[in-house]
Amino acid sequence: MAFNLFKSKGKLGIDIGTSAIKIVELEKEGGRFALKNYGLFEFKGSNNTQQAGGESKQVQNILKLPDGEIIWGIKEVLKKAKIKATNVVASIPSFSTFATVIEMPYLSEQDLAKSLPFEARKYIPVPLNEVVLDWSIIDVPPVQANKSTMVEIFLAAVPRDETLRYQRIMQGAGLHLRALELENSALIRALLGNDLSPTVIVNIGGRSTSVVIVNRGYERLSHNYEVGGFEITKSIARSLNVSLEKAEELKKKMGMKEVDENVINSAMKSLIDMMVFETRKTITNYEEAKNQKISRVLLVGGLTNMPSFANYFQQKLGREVFTGNALARVVYPQTLAPVTQELASIFSVAVGLAMREI
Ligand SMILES: Nc1ncnc2c1ncn2[C@@H]1O[C@H](COP(=O)(O)OP(=O)(O)OP(=O)(O)O)[C@@H](O)[C@H]1O
Ligand SMILES: [Mg+2]
Known part of the structure; x- marks a missing residue:
């Protein structure tokens, strides 16, 4: 039963990442976007991937799960966050576009x-x-x-098959898919707005890192590689001989802090150095081919919340880096202020999707 009176005017941005489903609801109020709601769903071992030995394992890639499980995950977010809006813009990951x-x-x-x-x-x-x-x-x-x-x-x-699959998934979750967009295009909208200068966005997610060169508001070159936060957690777990859960906790607490007791530093350094190396290579390729300087480096994605991460990245890259802020042009409740940096970095694609005109 639905009376239009109670229907939300909000629009949903849905980003099905490899490690989590992220949903953001934005509403346009007097020419500005307002954050109405958000929610995240991470697939954990308990309900869908119990290994034979009883030890739970993390889902390797959400997109490889059967449609039914993804639909269930989306519905869980809608229910928990009490989201009523049904118009959706969803993203297609860069590796399949x-x-x-x-x-x-x-x-x-x-x-x-x-x-x-x-x-x-x-x-x-x-x-x-x-x-x-x-x-x-x-x-x-x-x-x-x-x-x-x-x-x-x-x-x-x-x-085409992918677009049909997204339609089925959204329909299954009781939603209306109004547009499908490339993940990087959503990221560019959320982070750059009308800024036209040549920028590189480094998006470090759970399973992968993408380095995207943007000029005049459009993606020019992008490079994806399969190392992200999860590899870093695994490396910490291996070298300290602790569980993945413990390693994840250490990663978030200690990060790259330069302190004596930071034993996890060396377990992460080589992987992060590789991210820096891939970023530098992509920048150089573009600058040499186009004879044009990249003026800005922006970091986004969950991993960039790690303590001292941006500092370390900047030092290694030898260029000034900034943390991208997808909520810079969004109005949100003051109560969220302490967590907006983390929210912005994790929900950046979803925010850009919800900003799209339909
Ligand atoms: N505060 C934090 N400190 C360190 N790492 C963090 C923090 N918050 C999240 N992460 C890490 O960020 C990663 C998830 O990032 P993100 O949400 O951007 O990935 P995703 O979009 O689901 O994955 P992908 O982009 O690879 O599909 C995880 O490895 C998680 O451990
Ligand atoms: Mg992502």
């Missing part, structure tokens, strides 16, 4: 729409009937275009 920037002659938008699929074939490594194409013109020429006017186009493709 394709994105690039191409240049094409520009006469008119209609003309471009006609010729784009032919051009796209050259760049997209799978048959076009297996993907859903999306594109936007980065800068529409301000004056009357002529035959030699070229424009940059952001081109994205998502496997």
Whole structure:
């Protein structure tokens, strides 16, 4: 039973990460976004992955679970956070999408729409009937275009099967999927807004790290690799011979603090140095290829909350780094102030999704 009177005007951003499902509800109030609600669901061993020996193990990757379990997880968040809104923008993880920037002659938008699929074939490594194409013109020429006017186009493709799967999942959870978006595009909206300067976003999640170069508000180059917070926890557990739970606790408490008793430091250093190395390599590749300087480094993702992490990263990288703040343009209750930094870093993709116009 639903009377429109009680229906929330809010919009949900749903980010199904490898280690957790994150939901944010934003409402637009007088031109500004307001945080209405949020919730997170982590799959733990107890209810779905009991190993033979009785020892529970962490789910390796939520996206590999059957749809039914993901639906159940989403419903749990909705229930616990008492979320009533049903309009959803969801993200597709970068590893299952394709994105690039191409240049094409520009006469008119209609003309471009006609010729784009032919051009796209050259760049997209799978048959076009297996993907859903999306594109936007980065800068529409301000004056009357002529035959030699070229424009940059952001081109994205998502496997059709994946889009159908997300539709089924959201429907199963009683929600309306209004748009599906690339994870990195949501991240860019939440962190950069209208800022057009060349930036690198380093997103360190549970299972993976992505390094995304953004210029004029669009992803230009991205590099994903399979090391994230979970590998770091495992490394601490191994070298100190403690449980994963204990290692996770130490990671969050001690982080990279330069103190004598910080025995976990060395267990993490080589993995973090690798993240720095991958970041530097991606920046250099871009700067050399485009002959353009990256002016800013932003860190996001759960792991960046670790004590002294940003400091260590900055020292190793040899460039100034900043912590990205997805809630910078969002109004939230003052009671959340002490935890907003952590919230912002974990929910950054979900915030960007909920900000999308539908
Ligand atoms: N305060 C903290 N200190 C250190 N690490 C933290 C903290 N909070 C969360 N993490 C770590 O962040 C990781 C999860 O980050 P995040 O929520 O960004 O991942 P995800 O989006 O689910 O995963 P992925 O992006 O790989 O799909 C976990 O490894 C967790 O241990
Ligand atoms: Mg993530």
